Amino acid sequence: MPRLSEVIAALDALWPPSRAEQWDAVGTVCGDPDAEIRRVLFAVDPVQEIADEAVELGAQLIVTHHPLYLRGTTTVAADHFKGRVVHTLIKNDIALHVAHTNADTADPGVSDALAGALDLRVVRPLVPDPTDPSGRRGLGRVGELDHPETLAEFAERAAKRLPATAQGVRVAGDPAAVVRTVAVSGGSGDSLFDAVRAAGVDAFLTADLRHHPVSEATQQSPLGLVDAAHWATEWPWCELAATQLDEISDRHGWNLRVHVSHTVTDPWSSRFSSPGAPN
Template sequence: MPRLSEVTTALAALWPASLAEAWDAVGTVVGDPDSEVNRVLFAVDPVQEIVDEAVRIGADLLVTHHPLYLRGTTTVAADTFKGKVVHTLVKNDIALHVAHTNADKADPGVSDALAGALDVRVVRPLVPDPTDPSGRRGLGRVCELEHPLTLRELADRAADRLPATAQGIRVAGDPDATIRTLAVSGGSGDSLFDDVRASGVDAFLTADLRHHPASEAREHTSLALLDAAHWATEWPWCELAAAQLDEISDRHGWGLRVHVSRTVTDPWTAHAASARPSPAATLPASAARTPS
């Protein structure tokens, strides 16, 4: 069996720390470099439920997309939820390794996995990495559909192909609009609106779209928007990453047992739709008319 240091060296080659944003916290968080690794679990969030799953399946290494400590801390006391995660990992000899914005920018990366889940063809990065001479790394992806779909059909595909969450897929735009090109970005993507508009795509699928950026994007262009749950847009990367580690394990004869968590760690657990009519429908006819 390989040592943890050998496995993390291989993971660092897939997702170099140099690709991470300056504010990010990536790499190995917990673990003895000389410990042996036999079983690996991939997940989006390093929360207690995932750590308990790692314990249950006998994992030696947990690889997550989101960092455990993105900002500094002064304690890992077990009476804090992140401290309890650390204590559980250490007590059970489980290492934790994080690949966040370095996995976002990698080739292939988080948005490649999202595009693959949607069955659309990646054309280029949405925001190219200027340090990559091949032009393949960067944030987000610009994609083409094999056959045009209506916005309604594309939303149905996203709802069918991405993991189910309470949010589902929110849509902004004409449901019958024809979509031929699509930008995708796993995770929070409304900071990329300028790049999306510049790309000239018909639609943008991402997560965590806020009211004002989404409203402004709709007012400026005919860009259609599809807003999925943050966790759902990043979970496909876990399957991609697991397959990459499987290939490395086979090549080196490590015999690793690689798993992907199916546990839904999206924080939203339910969705309630209002049965009340829209405000305009409840106003007197004179008040509801558009002023001339």
């Protein structure tokens, strides 16, 4: 069995911490470098439900996309919900490792997994990494559909292919507009509108779109916007990352058992449509 330090070295090779944004908090949150690792659980959020799932599964390592502590803290006391997660992990000898913005821009990364879930053929990064000579790393992806479809049909594709959430999928733009090229970005993406317009795509699928950026975007161009739940746009990466670790395990003869959590940790739990609201 590999030790935690060996598994972390492999994960850091996939998603180098040096490529994370300066404001980000990636890497190992807790765990003994010498501990043996047999089972690994991938998830989007390091919340209590995921910690409990890891305990039940008998995992020794959780890898999440979102950080537990994005900002500094002075306590991990168990009377706070994040402290309870830390206590659960340490009491059960479970390590926690985070790959966030370093996984967003990786090749393949979060947006590659999102594009794959939608059956898009990836053409290039939406915002290329200027330090990458291959031109494949960067934020977001630009992709092509295998055949043109309307914006409404593409939104239905997203609703069927992405994990189900209470939010579902929202659309801004003409439902009948023809879509051939699509930009995608897992997680919050309304800061990328300039890059999306410059890419000349027909539609942009992301999450957490706000009123004013969407209003301005729809006034500036006929760009179709598809807004899915944040968790749903990033969950496909868990499957991709688990496959990558499986391949590493096979190559090294580690015999790891790698799992993906299907627990929905999107915080929105219900949705109620107003009578007479647009469909």
